[in-house]
Amino acid sequence: MPSGLEIAKAAIDDFRKIQDYMLTAREEGAAKTYAKLKKEYLSLKAILQVAGVNMTDIDEIKE
DSSP: OOOHHHHHHHHHHHHHHHHHHHHHHHHHTOHHHHHHHHHHHHHHHHHHHHTTOOOTTTOSSOO
């Protein structure tokens, strides 16, 4: 069974990947893709905030 630290690390890694994809979609003008990614971004952000992760340094999108 994964520890809380392992779960948090996996969520942070996923959060960073989603942000990278969102920034790329924004640059390419892919509004539909960006909107779908934003849903995942918001879910991961909520999970990380509940887990007590400081979002200040890792949240590049800030939505």
